[in-house]
C-alpha cells in the first residue's frame with residue numbers, strides 16, 4: 001500500500017525538548033537555551049544590503065518560461081505575481097495562523113506533535129541538528145487538520161479546517177502549474193514528460209504539506225535565530241510571508257541575501273528533489289529566518305512533492321546523472337538522519 005507523506009515522516013522519535021516550543025508570552029529576556037554564537041552558526045555579519053534581489057515573475061507573462069529558467073538557475077527562487085490565488089484567502093489563512101499561535105501555550109500543547117509524529121504544534125523538525133533552540137513555533141498540516149483543530153478549539157474548529165483545506169487545494173494546483181513551467185524551462189517536451197521524468201507515472205499525483213510558522217518579537221534578535229539554515233526537501237515550496245522581514249537565502253560568493261516580503265506576491269523556491277531532477281542545474285535554496293525585535297513574523301509554507309513511493313532521478317536527457325535514483329520515502333528518511341548531507345549521499 002502507498003505510504004502517505006505523514007507516515008514517511010513518522011520514522012523518528014524525538015525528545016520533548018525538540019518538540020515543545022518556548023512559552024514566548026512569559027519571556028522577557030533571551031534564555032541561554034536560545035542564545036546562538038558564531039560557533040552555533042550565527043553569522044549575521046555576512047548579511048548583504050538590499051542591492052541584490054530575487055526576480056519577480058508574472059505567471060501570465062509571455063516570457064514566463066524563460067524568466068523561470070533564469071531565476072531557477074541563478075537563485076533557485078523567485079517572487080511570483082499574478083499567481084491566481086485570491087488575496088482574501090491568503091489573508092484569511094494568515095489570520096487563522098495568528099489566531100492559532102495567539103492561543104495560550106497550555107491550549108497549543110493539546111495539539112502537540114507526538115514524539116514520532118509529523119503533524120501538529122511544535123518546534124522546527126530540524127531542531128535536533130542544532131545545539132541551540134530557535135525563536136520559532138510551528139504547526140504542520142498534512143491532509144486534513146481536523147484532529148488537531150478539535151484539540152485546539154473543541155467547539156469551533158470547522159472554519160480553520162475549511163480555510164486550510166481550501167488553501168492547500170489552491171496551492172496544489174498552483175504548484176502543479178509551476179512544475180509544468182519548470183519542466184518546460186528544463187526543455188522537457190510536453191508529450192514526453194512521463195518518459196523524460198525517470199520515475200513512476202504517478203509522479204503528478206502530488207502530496208503536499210502546509211507549515212504555519214510564527215516568529216514572535218525577540219528581545220535580542222542579534223543573538224537569536226528564527227529558523228536555522230536549511231533546504232526544503234520536496235520539489236518546490238510556495239511561501240506567503242506577512243509584512244515582516246526575516247527570510248534570507250545564501251548565495252555562494254555573496255553571503256546571506258534578504259528576501260523582503262512583496263505585497264501580494266508569493267515566494268517560490270526549489271527544494272532538494274528539484275535539484276536532483278534538474279541534475280543540479282537548479283540549486284536547492286539554503287535559507288534561514290532571522291528574528292525581529294518589534295514585529296511578529298508569520299509565514300505559511302506549502303511544500304509540494306510527488307507521492308512518497310515515486311522514484312526521483314535526474315531527467316533522462318542528462319547523459320551523466322549526478323545523483324542515483326531514490327524514492328521520496330527513502331529521501332525523507334535520509335534527510336531526517338543526515339540533514340543537508342543527504343544530497344551528498346546520493347551523488348554518483
Ligand SMILES: O=C(O)CCC(=O)C(=O)O
Nearest residue numbers: 211213241247289299301
Ligand atoms: O518563515 C519563512 O520565511 C521560512 C519558512 C521555512 O523556511 C520553512 O517552513 O521551511
Ligand SMILES: [Fe+2]
Nearest residue numbers: 230231232287
Ligand atoms: Fe524552509
